[in-house]
Amino acid sequence: MIKVGIVGGTGYTGVELLRLLAVHPDVKLTAITSRKEDGLPVADMFPSLRGRVDLAFSAPDKVDLKQCDVVFFATPHGVAMAQAPELLAAGVKVIDLAADFRLKDQASFEQWYKIPHTASHLLEEAVYGLPELNREAVKSALLIANPGCYPTTMQLGFVPLLKAGVIDAGSLIADAKSGVSGAGRKAEIGTLFSESSDNFKAYGVSGHRHTPETVAQLQRFTDQKVGLVFTPHLVPMIRGMHATLYARLTKDIDNAALQALFEEAYKDADFVDVMPFGSHPETRSTRGSNMLRLALHRPEQDGAPGNMVVILVVQDNLVKGASGQAVQCMNLMFGLPETTGLQQIALLP
Template sequence: MNIQKLKVAIVGASGFTGSELARLLLSHEDVSIEMITSETHVGKPFSDLHPQFFNRLDIPLVSAEEVGSQQLDVIFLALPHGVSMDFVAEWKNSGAKIIDLSGDFRLSSKEVYEEWYNKKHSYPEGFETAVYGLPELFAEKIKGASLVANPGCYPTASILSMAPLFAKQLVEKNSLVLDAKSGLTGAGIKASATTHFSNVNENFKAYGIAGHRHTIEIEEQLGALSGDQTALQFTPHLLPVDRGILVTAYAKVTQDMNQEKLTNIYRDFYEDKPFVRLRNQVPGIKDVRGSHFCDVFPVWDERTQRVIVISVIDNLLKGAASQAVHNMNLMFGLNESQGLNQVPLKP
């Protein structure tokens, strides 16, 4: 049967997320990339910005103004927070489904957004329809969504590390500590003093201590899962590597626990989730690099009576681009694994 391909636009071509989206969609057999936008590079071939696409994807970049003039099925917004909201408002009635990779619609309300992002929100109506795009938790809602808020990279790894325990209301209130480390690409493509080679190379540092904006995103999702508000300690760190996130989660639990019971809780929860791999040894970021997998390793520490969970993802893929493709697959009734079966790249 000849199925018509989904007509797709990627809005925001210059960043790492835009290029990774293009790479995945280029080999997705149900997708046709109709346009890619860049306000500063209009007219240039996409492959001028990202030479890995030379002779593979050379289409000329266009202005975002042209997106509204085409009949599209999906619009991916690979834009910074504070910018996406205006495009969502502009294209909400275009007939295209929108997958927003920024933080503009990930939180519960305009008020929460403005408090944590320190920026006015111009389209609060979007919060009423946006679905949080974490397929392992919200696949059924995503299937009927017209606007999906693609989760942050740190929240993806963090939420998946603890979701099985919060879903069973087994985590002692306010006991969760998340120690998270990300590769340099998590800071975006624009260079800064922080991301300068001489500052990152052979260095390792924490940032956003006691107030990183991803804290509230994780709190809201885990709290909703357990049916109760939660507070947690989240500390991100910058690793001197290109890509990857490793989260180490520590929590107290509310009932007797042992390793077998803990492993079974995680196995049951992720049994039908094809991209969460429950590991039998400690995973590293190279075990998932270049893939859509989240590898999870739960440990019961008998001595301290704490759960320790290691969770690793590729921040540009499961933490951004491949998650957006997974959401697209669900929104259009495709096989959820379509275009996402890459084996991790190692070494």
């Protein structure tokens, strides 16, 4: 059994890790820390876990995470970089669900996250935990930078086209929409029910932290210089992410060949479902599951296939976009089948 520790279990990615790990056949939940909730049974905060998770939160100084085999950081940015070095030195693997190790470039990190990076020596070693694009590296990783939810959808949608060299990498557009849980379990007016329900808006249009992360990763797959306009929006739903991606075709390619690019790219990916050309994936088809679904469109212009390809991508932002992906990485790191404990079927309706 893999002994698992969780740092910061009071947020949404934390409770989602608990939901997944509590039924994972190879995991023993060993410790979960929260400075503020020391002593509180986890199930008192999250009644959905009553009878299923017996742990209580521990203050960080009351528990020895070095006894774990792997520690997940479901914390705000800045926590993992402080604690990871000591854990890694003790032979504990680390999976960070925050941004501390997502950007290889320290200056870029500090520009976007406004804090100094105190463990920059680990940036090179950290493996970007997107198994579909990085599986072998994940398997041998000691430190995982788990991708954000937006970057996962953008990369899995654009990469097959970039690798094939059929689009203009310099004019990518990602119009993305997220459920409100993406904002986390924080007391803020902007994400109150009465502010977010029956409402729709964009945010961060002029600049968002997920842009440099995504551009840097996309750049790995093309020699062209990547240019990306990324527009996030807030949808009045709890879970779910929908990315509508636009790319300009630069090669003469028909729809069947486009579709084949994706089917080939993901033929071994258990968690990527390439739907038939022209489908409209719904976020709810992934609610609570680790699946990402995508479909291609080619809007006509003047009665002929146009030069724009539209890729629709959906996932559950808390599962494939966060905690499920982290467990997927853990499975690979410990030599388990990638799908272990991740076979939940989406809740529909």
